[in-house]
Amino acid sequence: MPGSPFSPRRLAAVAAASVLVLAGCGSGSGNGQAQPGASGTSDGGYQLVQPGKLMVCTHLAYKPFQFPDSSGKVVGFDVDMIDLVAKDLGVTQEIVDVPFDQIWSGAALQAGKCDLGAAGMTITPERANTVLFSDPYFDAEQALLTKQGSGITNLAQMKGKKLGVQTDTTGQKYADENASANGYQVVVFDDLPTSVNAVKSGNVDAAINDNGVLYDFAKDNTDTQVVTEFHTGEQYGIAARKDQPSGQKLIEEVNRVLEQSKTDGKYKEIYKKWFGTEPQVDGDEGAATGAPTTNG
Numbered sequence: 001m002p003g004s005p006f007s008p009r010r011l012a013a014v015a016a017a018s019v020l021v022l023a024g025c026g027s028g029s030g031n032g033q034a035q036p037g038a039s040g041t042s043d044g045g046y047q048l049v050q051p052g053k054l055m056v057c058t059h060l061a062y063k064p065f066q067f068p069d070s071s072g073k074v075v076g077f078d079v080d081m082i083d084l085v086a087k088d089l090g091v092t093q094e095i096v097d098v099p100f101d102q103i104w105s106g107a108a109l110q111a112g113k114c115d116l117g118a119a120g121m122t123i124t125p126e127r128a129n130t131v132l133f134s135d136p137y138f139d140a141e142q143a144l145l146t147k148q149g150s151g152i153t154n155l156a157q158m159k160g161k162k163l164g165v166q167t168d169t170t171g172q173k174y175a176d177e178n179a180s181a182n183g184y185q186v187v188v189f190d191d192l193p194t195s196v197n198a199v200k201s202g203n204v205d206a207a208i209n210d211n212g213v214l215y216d217f218a219k220d221n222t223d224t225q226v227v228t229e230f231h232t233g234e235q236y237g238i239a240a241r242k243d244q245p246s247g248q249k250l251i252e253e254v255n256r257v258l259e260q261s262k263t264d265g266k267y268k269e270i271y272k273k274w275f276g277t278e279p280q281v282d283g284d285e286g287a288a289t290g291a292p293t294t295n296g
Contacts, residue, residue, distance in 0.1 A: 046253070047246040049112050054086040054093045057114035059100040062192050064216045064274045065120035066095070077274040078118040081137065082238070084266060085116075085257045101168045106130040109241040115250060117239035120210065122170045132242045134254040136235035142174050143211035143229045145199055145218060152206055153227045159183035164195040164207035170234060171209040192217075199224055210234070212275075 049055045058078070061067035066076040074095045086093040102108040103117040104127045122140065123133050146152045152161075155178055163184045165172040175186050187204050189195035196217045198204045207214070211229050218224045238254050241247035261267035271279045 045245065046115075046249040048091065049115050050094075052091050054082070054089060054091045054116065055096055055114040056082055056093055057096050057098050057103050057108045057117045058119045059103065059191065060097045062120045062213055065213070066118070077138075077270060078120060080270045080273070081258070081261070081267075082116065082118050084261055085254055088257050089253065100166075103239060104131065104168070106239070106242060109239070109247070115240065116254070120213070121236055121239065122210075122234040123237040124170065127239075130242060131239035132247050132251050133237035133239055134251050135258060136237055137258050138212075138236040140210045140212055140232075140234045140236060141229045142171055142208055142232050142234075143214045143226050144206055144208055145196060145214045145224055146206045146227050147199060147202070148223050148225050150205065150227075155182040155184070158206060161185070161205035162187050162203070164189055164198045164204035166190075166192050166195050166209055169209065170232065174230065174232060175208050196221075196224070 058066045058074075060074065062076075064076050065078040066074055069075045079093070079095070082093050096108075096114050098108045098113060100119060100121075102111075102113075103119050104121060108114055109117065109131065117131065120138075120140075121127070123136060127133070144152075144155070152158060155163075159182060161184050163175055163179075164187050165175045167188050167190055172186070172188065179186055184205075187198070189198065192209060192213055195204075195207045195209065196214070199207050200221060200223060206227075208230075211226070214226050218226050238251070240250045240254075258267075261270075268278055271277075
């Protein structure tokens with residue numbers, strides 16, 4: 001869905017690695033408090049869909065990035081990161097669950113359903129034509145999930161078998177591009193949970209998706225395992241409406257908060273909360289590149 005920023009790049013560590021509801025963050029001393037009124041215009045130059053709220057579109061569930069907890073509240077790595085932005089703006093984050101294609105195509109943003117899209121979403125040239133992306137904040141690779149003891153360790157061993165994918169994702173694109181050479185059947189699912197649970201039930205022989213979410217699933221479902229990763233060099237970004245001054249202002253704010261989180265330790269703290277390990281930082285750009293790969 002799955003940058004130069006922070007994240008788990010394929011390593012021997014990715015880990016344990018989209019409604020309507022209400023992830024809350026409190027008000028804070030931001031640099032652009034939203035003003036009451038229909039337009040939601042702030043002195044920071046951005047215009048919010050709803051005054052006092054930062055409406056964020058995602059596609060549930062994509063654990064550990066965005067998913068409902070036992071109480072129904074949407075939590076996750078992306079939720080906590082956007083909470084930093086909302087707090088800085090002095091508003092409250094509110095999450096809206098929409099189909100994934102409405103986020104990357106920009107349709108939900110254009111329709112005024114949300115101010116930002118945060119859905120563990122890989123930055124691609126196609127998507128960059130339809131939405132305005134933030135700086136990258138997380139690195140990802142594609143990975144293969146199977147049942148324990150399946151004997152499958154690569155795509156070549158999938159000949160004549162069924163491979164589950166999540167619709168409109170980079171995982172589906174990768175699976176489609178390699179189907180002919182490896183002779184498997186691609187089976188498309190609407191979301192992550194149905195695709196990975198199809199592996200558990202035996203309805204498909206394997207599933208492909210971003211490594212972070214698959215390692216997290218395997219950690220909680222020990223009858224499955226991640227058997228390999230595919231180096232695709234993907235990076236996640238936050239999306240805003242393209243070709244709109246307000247969208248540009250919001251992305252500038254997101255980028256500023258992301259950069260600040262690298263220096264004040266908040267990124268590291270949130271990363272460790274959801275992946276159980278501290279991110280490894282690459283060079284001067286502060287890219288996070290680590291999370292445990294074990295299924296335990």
